[in-house]
Amino acid sequence: MTRTAVLGAGALGLTVAYRLAQRGESVVVLEREPIPGGLAAGFQPEPGIWLEKFYHHLFRGDRHAIGLIDEVGLGEDLVWRRPLTATLRDGRVHQLDSPMSLLRFRPLPMRDRLRMGAALAYLKALPNPELLEGRTATDWIRRRMGRRAYDVVWGPLLGGKFGALAEEIAMPWFWARVHDRTPELGYLRGGFQRLYDRLAERIAGAGGELRFGTEVRGVRTSPIGGVLVDTVAETVQVDRVVSTLAVRLTCRLVPELPADYRARHDWGQAYGAQCLVLSLDRPLTDTYWMNINDPGFPFMALVEHTNYMDRADYNGRNLVYLGNYRPMDDPIMSASTDAVVDGFAPHLARINPGFSRDWITDAWAFAAPFAQPIVTVDYRDHIPPFETPIPNLWVASMFQVYPHDRGQNYSIDLANRLVRRLSR
Numbered sequence: 001m002t003r004t005a006v007l008g009a010g011a012l013g014l015t016v017a018y019r020l021a022q023r024g025e026s027v028v029v030l031e032r033e034p035i036p037g038g039l040a041a042g043f044q045p046e047p048g049i050w051l052e053k054f055y056h057h058l059f060r061g062d063r064h065a066i067g068l069i070d071e072v073g074l075g076e077d078l079v080w081r082r083p084l085t086a087t088l089r090d091g092r093v094h095q096l097d098s099p100m101s102l103l104r105f106r107p108l109p110m111r112d113r114l115r116m117g118a119a120l121a122y123l124k125a126l127p128n129p130e131l132l133e134g135r136t137a138t139d140w141i142r143r144r145m146g147r148r149a150y151d152v153v154w155g156p157l158l159g160g161k162f163g164a165l166a167e168e169i170a171m172p173w174f175w176a177r178v179h180d181r182t183p184e185l186g187y188l189r190g191g192f193q194r195l196y197d198r199l200a201e202r203i204a205g206a207g208g209e210l211r212f213g214t215e216v217r218g219v220r221t222s223p224i225g226g227v228l229v230d231t232v233a234e235t236v237q238v239d240r241v242v243s244t245l246a247v248r249l250t251c252r253l254v255p256e257l258p259a260d261y262r263a264r265h266d267w268g269q270a271y272g273a274q275c276l277v278l279s280l281d282r283p284l285t286d287t288y289w290m291n292i293n294d295p296g297f298p299f300m301a302l303v304e305h306t307n308y309m310d311r312a313d314y315n316g317r318n319l320v321y322l323g324n325y326r327p328m329d330d331p332i333m334s335a336s337t338d339a340v341v342d343g344f345a346p347h348l349a350r351i352n353p354g355f356s357r358d359w360i361t362d363a364w365a366f367a368a369p370f371a372q373p374i375v376t377v378d379y380r381d382h383i384p385p386f387e388t389p390i391p392n393l394w395v396a397s398m399f400q401v402y403p404h405d406r407g408q409n410y411s412i413d414l415a416n417r418l419v420r421r422l423s424r
């Protein structure tokens with residue numbers, strides 16, 4: 001029987017392992033962290049209550065994620081709601097989540113609102129982004145929506161997500177952002193951690209093995225055939241390895257990968273994600289998602305989770321994320337929770353003038369590397385295939401997602417496709 005080591009227990013690795021275990025194959029999942037879930041994993045604000053470390057929801061079109069949630073028996077707890085999405089601009093919160101709210105969007109003159117609406121309708125209707133290949137989002141947006149719409153709405157968003165590289169982002173990525181989004185958002189009550197715990201249980205139930213707290217340090221071909229995986233504690237001999245880590249991390253772990261493979265695929269940049277989660281004794285806003293488009297804020301998005309899911313699910317807590325994408329060596333990625341609160345809290349009064357620091361009852365800061373691929377115009381040419389030049393080493397990673405923005409749905413889709421490819 002083929003024995004496969006799956007590196008990483010995020011959405012992708014767990015789905016690969018689950019599918020292989022369903023086929024009666026032998027799997028061992030090796031995960032550095034103590035729990036499954038990867039970037040979508042949760043933490044416990046208090047015992048028995050789970051919340052993602054980074055805000056998460058699904059869109060109506062996320063059929064692979066929705067299908068998997070149903071398949072493992074959690075479909076009844078996937079709830080769909082239409083929470084408010086807004087933009088902070090000129091010190092005011094403006095709803096901006098529908099054609100009607102765009103028509104009322106005061107920071108832009110009516111002519112620009114109409115232009116932006118027409119361009120967004122075009123992107124929604126365009127079935128695929130082939131026509132847009134080779135163009136940057138900034139260039140397209142400025143031409144089609146106008147410079148003001150770029151400066152007021154899209155520039156701050158692209159800058160918040162991609163920093164200095166915002167000008168280089170591929171237009172097909174922006175097409176997908178507009179095309180894929182739905183006003184209704186889905187959330188798994190009790191947290192997406194339940195999905196990942198359930199997958200881990202199913203893998204174990206089918207005879208698979210999961211080793212948490214197990215960092216992989218290297219992968220090499222074995223002189224007796226198959227592949228050797230070196231972890232902090234031991235060397236694991238398997239027939240096949242599937243790495244679900246960022247492609248650049250896989251390249252670091254596998255010195256045998258040839259120079260031409262590295263030249264093409266050990267490529268591109270990624271940002272880390274950084275988030276402060278606050279538990280407050282009262283609501284901060286009436287909005288779920290707020291893009292921070294005014295200058296001078298140390299965070300780019302404010303996501304008030306309990307304006308979407310019920311406070312009662314969280315023992316009455318008001319839970320607010322303040323999020324960022326940053327270069328992985330940015331000092332904020334390793335800052336203490338207290339330091340992040342000190343940096344962020346004074347800015348909350350610019351959003352709600354009544355805010356006072358004593359509303360904060362708990363705070364947690366999280367940071368994760370390789371959380372956001374920087375999808376530049378030439379990104380597509382550097383995406384590796386599943387198969388590598390090393391026999392029995394396969395890569396399936398959220399860094400292969402294109403043109404869609406990475407998300408649980410796309411990792412699950414990649415996992416399903418990889419397993420179909422393996423069994424050919």
Ligand SMILES: Cc1cc2nc3c(=O)[nH]c(=O)nc-3n(C[C@H](O)[C@H](O)[C@H](O)COP(=O)(O)OP(=O)(O)OC[C@H]3O[C@@H](n4cnc5c(N)ncnc54)[C@H](O)[C@@H]3O)c2cc1C
Nearest residue numbers: 008010011012032038039054056057216273398407408411
């Ligand atoms: C701020 C933020 C918000 C997001 N919002 C949403 C959202 O609303 N909806 C949505 O669907 N998606 C969202 N996502 C994206 C989603 O979290 C990811 O697309 C998805 O979780 C990726 O899963 P993955 O398994 O491909 O990768 P990962 O989750 O990155 O899994 C890789 C795993 O490999 C492990 N690993 C790394 N190195 C090693 C090593 N050397 N040895 C062993 N293990 C290792 C990691 O610990 C990790 O568990 C968001 C992400 C972020 C950062």
